[in-house]
Amino acid sequence: MKSYDLDGIGMTSARSRTRLVNQLERNGIAHQEVLDAFAAVPRHIFVEEAMAHLAYQDRALPIGHGQTISQPFTVAVMTEALLETRRDSVLEVGTGSGFQTALLAQLCGKVFTVERVKPLLDRARRRFEALKIRNVHSQLGDGYNGWPEKGPFSGILITAAPRAVPQVLLEQLDVGGRMVVPVGADGNQRLKVIDRTDQGYGERVVDAVRFVPLVKGLRT
Numbered sequence: 001m002k003s004y005d006l007d008g009i010g011m012t013s014a015r016s017r018t019r020l021v022n023q024l025e026r027n028g029i030a031h032q033e034v035l036d037a038f039a040a041v042p043r044h045i046f047v048e049e050a051m052a053h054l055a056y057q058d059r060a061l062p063i064g065h066g067q068t069i070s071q072p073f074t075v076a077v078m079t080e081a082l083l084e085t086r087r088d089s090v091l092e093v094g095t096g097s098g099f100q101t102a103l104l105a106q107l108c109g110k111v112f113t114v115e116r117v118k119p120l121l122d123r124a125r126r127r128f129e130a131l132k133i134r135n136v137h138s139q140l141g142d143g144y145n146g147w148p149e150k151g152p153f154s155g156i157l158i159t160a161a162p163r164a165v166p167q168v169l170l171e172q173l174d175v176g177g178r179m180v181v182p183v184g185a186d187g188n189q190r191l192k193v194i195d196r197t198d199q200g201y202g203e204r205v206v207d208a209v210r211f212v213p214l215v216k217g218l219r220t
């Protein structure tokens, strides 16, 4: 596990991070690697400075452009679900702040991430740079198309909700791979885990969740 040394601020936030990790554990997150990743990745770097003091509370926060950094518990549930299968090459749709991406970078071989809002992607890229994260490849694009040149992926994690799972993304999932995706209209979303085997696709519902919608096309 990589660790980040961020001077004085790192000291205070390391303590707050431990509190958050303990809370996640109390709420049922059992996968030690996921807990270790939360302990290692400084979430306060992924929010605006004015909100840094809220970064280790278990809540979603606004990141601009009508988007949010997801709630840590939800991020942990999704990450845990993804890690149960192979994790050599993972596609994330919806980079947003880049926090989930940074966690995946700790836990997976290669991480590909796609975001449709350029200013969010630019900010996330600066954070990866600052944290010296080297195994993340990011692209401005419409995640509805996935990233066909880099697939198939052993895992696909979608951090915004489509009304239905896009067929193109299912096709970019490798046999033996797993997709974690919130599906449904606002107010009625379910987190789904979809496994691809040589027999086809199998899915189960994990949880009721609340995500921003997956939007078609680039932001103009």
Ligand code: SAH
Pocket: 067, 068, 069, 070, 093, 094, 095, 096, 097, 098, 099, 100, 101, 114, 115, 116, 117, 120, 141, 142, 143, 144, 159, 160, 212, 213, 214, 215, 216, 217
């Ligand atoms: N994992 C992020 C979640 C951000 S919210 C985090 O924790 O910070 C979801 C993100 O998905 C937003 O940044 C939004 O702009 C992006 N998004 C929505 N539709 C998209 C699409 N079609 N392609 C790529 N990104 C999309």
